[in-house]
Amino acid sequence: MIEELKSIKPAQIVGNWKMNMTIIEARAFISTLALIKPAEVTKIGLAVPFTMIAPASETARGSVIAIGAQDISAHLQGAHTGDISSQMIVDAGASFVIIGHSERRLQHHEDDALINKKIHAALSTRLQIILCIGETLEQREKGLTEEVLKNQILVDTKDVSADQFQRIVIAYEPLWAIGSGKTATPDQVQTTHRYIRSLVNSAWSPETAQGLAILYGGSVREDNSAQLLALPDVNGLLVGGASLSVDSFSKIIHAREAEKKIVI
Ligand code: PGA
Numbered sequence: 001m002i003e004e005l006k007s008i009k010p011a012q013i014v015g016n017w018k019m020n021m022t023i024i025e026a027r028a029f030i031s032t033l034a035l036i037k038p039a040e041v042t043k044i045g046l047a048v049p050f051t052m053i054a055p056a057s058e059t060a061r062g063s064v065i066a067i068g069a070q071d072i073s074a075h076l077q078g079a080h081t082g083d084i085s086s087q088m089i090v091d092a093g094a095s096f097v098i099i100g101h102s103e104r105r106l107q108h109h110e111d112d113a114l115i116n117k118k119i120h121a122a123l124s125t126r127l128q129i130i131l132c133i134g135e136t137l138e139q140r141e142k143g144l145t146e147e148v149l150k151n152q153i154l155v156d157t158k159d160v161s162a163d164q165f166q167r168i169v170i171a172y173e174p175l176w177a178i179g180s181g182k183t184a185t186p187d188q189v190q191t192t193h194r195y196i197r198s199l200v201n202s203a204w205s206p207e208t209a210q211g212l213a214i215l216y217g218g219s220v221r222e223d224n225s226a227q228l229l230a231l232p233d234v235n236g237l238l239v240g241g242a243s244l245s246v247d248s249f250s251k252i253i254h255a256r257e258a259e260k261k262i263v264i
Helices: 023-035 050-060 086-092 102-107 112-123 137-141 145-156 186-203 206-211 225-229 246-260
Strands: 011-016 042-047 065-069 096-099 128-133 168-172 214-217 236-239
Touching (some): 011 246, 023 065, 023 246, 042 096, 050 086, 112 128, 112 145, 128 145, 137 145, 186 206, 236 246
Parallel strands (some): 042 065, 065 096, 128 168, 168 214, 214 236
């Protein structure tokens, strides 16, 4: 049987540029990307460095590309030298923000209590949130994956209402798969995404769980994206390294069309 468009939920393909690119490169990338015609069910996002939010948003205007940030301060304003607030990124043109990326957790010692404050800071504006969670290789090997993810989700989203939860997308990014070239197997991804949805089902509501978009991230490339997108509980992809090449990123966006042709 040829699989029909399996879900009415649009697949979200989000690039995370991390600390890469210049303003000139960002403008050229977005102008080229804006020319491609994405599958009608695909939403495209680019999480760019702070300095590129305004020019990237200006270049992306009128296209289907949403521009976002990779982090925000937990504070709303005030004496926080070097920090950037949620309101500031909205002012610069961002429509979403990544919170809790493992590189922030590890390199900046961000814990779940701080991530929870950042979530509330983002919720004080109209930003959409991509909350990143994931286990280390050691935790997976010890059978702790579900416990680790449960703790991250429950603490990171403490005091978030069901209504507010609708603005949160969860990105499952196993730490051992990020930038390592080692993608989690389809079975590991599907089992873990199903677990995340069931947790949200019991902690919030069946409707919240049903409406939740869960992205997979960790060494996503053009040659594994169609297979990942075909999994029932995968609603999109968070792409690091492969989002730095407009050619690779475009192929990942079009993987959704390849997926429709997969024979199951
Ligand atoms: P990667 O990064 O695709 O380069 O593994 C993913 C991420 O860190 O979001």
